[in-house]
Amino acid sequence: MTTLTPKVTNVAVDCADRDVMAAFWGALLGMRVTYRDEDWLDLEPLGPGGPLLSFQLVPEPKAVKNRLHLDLEVPDIKAAGERAAGLGATPAGAPLGRPEAPFQVWRDPEGNEFCFCTKE
Numbered sequence: 001m002t003t004l005t006p007k008v009t010n011v012a013v014d015c016a017d018r019d020v021m022a023a024f025w026g027a028l029l030g031m032r033v034t035y036r037d038e039d040w041l042d043l044e045p046l047g048p049g050g051p052l053l054s055f056q057l058v059p060e061p062k063a064v065k066n067r068l069h070l071d072l073e074v075p076d077i078k079a080a081g082e083r084a085a086g087l088g089a090t091p092a093g094a095p096l097g098r099p100e101a102p103f104q105v106w107r108d109p110e111g112n113e114f115c116f117c118t119k120e
Helices: 018-029 077-087
Strands: 010-015 033-036 040-045 052-057 070-073 096-098 101-107 113-117
Touching: 010 018, 018 033, 018 040, 018 052, 018 077, 077 101, 077 113
Parallel strands: 010 052, 070 113
Antiparallel strands: 033 040, 040 052, 096 101, 101 113
């Protein structure tokens, strides 16, 4: 019997404006658009062999906290936050965690949460 282990091929984000989202996330992560149609847009894979970061148009606005979010490792959460703010992100609160390994929750232009994290 063969066990079917799924592979994550896309991390899809629902959105109202995929061009705004692609511009923000593409600039933040240094990724370019690889596919676009009327309702869907893909950025490059999240690392070698990784899933695509995709944006799907939906009619309803974001209403509650994400149940899934990206943690983005950076060497300096303050500098990363300043850069993200310049691209259209907003902080969701003050930095948290231990002083040697802080993290901070941010929101993209449509309010989707993500975190900047550092390693110990």
